[in-house]
Amino acid sequence: MIVSTLEYVPGKTVTAHLGIVQGSTVRAKHLGRDFLAGLKNIVGGELGAYTELLSDARAEALQRMEQQARAVGANAVLNVRFATSSVAQGAAELLAYGTAVTVD
Amino acid sequence: MSVLSNPLFWQVGVPVFLIVLGYLVGSARERAHYRSILARERILRDLPIISTRRVPEDFPGLGPAPETRMVEGSAVISLDYFKRFLAQLKMLFGGRVTAYESLIDRARREALLRMRGEARAIGASVIVNVRMETASISKGGRGAIGTIEVLAYGTAALPAGGTGVGRVR
Incomplete structure (x- = not known):
């Protein structure tokens, strides 16, 4: 699984877009x-x-994102971003999201 | 026993003690942190970070199709009691709040350094499309920032096939 903050994979072409994961x-x-x-x-x-x-939590968010990407048949997630929001006093949500694609 | 039951001890003595302690230990720790930041920045100077969205095509040492991998670094840094007090005082007058400036500067440089350290460990030659995110982990109360987290992340580019210099995975 290629995970990247870029919008492309150098030397490869995107063959299908599978939506946000x-x-x-x-x-x-x-x-x-x-x-x-x-x-x-x-x-x-x-x-x-x-x-x-926080970095453990972020690693888990990334892992869940990759799981979802695998489930839709992707082999790469591009343009990945992180977001943090505090849900309540003392609790935070960590989110990782990106675009699932297949590259060749 | 008589000292502990005196309200002046709790209302003035303890805060003053914490402010003095915060000033002495806090500024020593900050100086030590800056020394360590400067030393590591010198070592990592040859690993550039750029915020363009593409890997430069003519970057030395990278072929036309470099391998890419996501790298990240983060740091949670807190103000000391003295600076917290200073910042709250400054809020009355407005203007430049140096206490917060150095807090954010330290956290940001530390996060960038950790990201670059991770990239160095996998043998990367450049990090592209770097983003930074700052979150306030409020601990100061009354709307004041006390603790912040900075996250830096980007995509490390390394020669295709990986020359294996200090590779971790």
Whole structure:
């Protein structure tokens, strides 16, 4: 599966467009992590636990997007974008979407 | 016991202590972070990031049909207590809020560096169509930004077939 932020695949041609595919996940931070982050907020700097939480969530969103692309018979997802939105206090939705295509 | 029951201790003593602690530790950590950012930027200077939507056709070292792979990097960075206080004070007068400027600058450069690190690990020669996204993970309350996440992502181009320089997958 080729996943790319470009609108084409260098050296290949797109043979069919199969529409938009997407994957998303909603994550909440857990209490222990939040407490530690609260302490970290005093001295500032990177909140490693949150970086990890969000990048794990993003990896899962991408994986779900790829799953959907496979289900419609695509072998590439082009023009992939990410979006983050906060659903409620302490919970965020991470979305990955792109255009499923077959390339040859 | 008498100190702990004195309201002045909680209303003035603790905030002042946190501000001083935030100032001392926070600015030392920020200086250390900038040193590390500058050092890594020097190492990765030969891996260009461009925001065009196509891989340049005449890019040295890349054939006509390079292999492409998505790369990303992110960082969540928080303000220290002193800067948070400073920013809130600045909100009364308006104008340039340097406390937020350095926060966003650090997060953005860190995210870009992580993305480039990932691209370097797979042996890429250039990253194209780079996008950046900033999200506020509000922790400051009262509408103030306290913590932000920056995500940088793009498509790394490497010579077709992969020369295998430090390849991870």
